[in-house]
Amino acid sequence: METATKRATIYLDPILHKALKLKSIETSRSISDLVNQAVKEALAEDAEDLAAFEERANEPMLSYDEMVRKLKIDGRI
Numbered sequence: 001m002e003t004a005t006k007r008a009t010i011y012l013d014p015i016l017h018k019a020l021k022l023k024s025i026e027t028s029r030s031i032s033d034l035v036n037q038a039v040k041e042a043l044a045e046d047a048e049d050l051a052a053f054e055e056r057a058n059e060p061m062l063s064y065d066e067m068v069r070k071l072k073i074d075g076r077i
Helices: 014-027 031-055 064-073
Strands: none
Touching: 014 031
16 A cells, blocks of 8 residues: 655755765665655654653753762762
C-alpha cells in the first residue's frame, strides 16, 4: 500500500543540493526520500528532547554557582 504524498517547493543552498544529488546517486534513493528521512529524524529528535524536558520539569532549579560548586565536588572540573 502506497502512502499519499504532498508536493512542496523548497529552496536549497546550491552546495547542499549538489551534495544531495550525489548522495541520491550513490544510494539509489531520490532526493525526496533523503529529505523526508532527514526531516523525520529531526522531528523525532525534537520529540525526544521535549520528552526529556517534561521528565525533568519538576526537578529543582540550580543556579550557575550551585552547578559549578556541584561539578567541583564531583571532581568533574
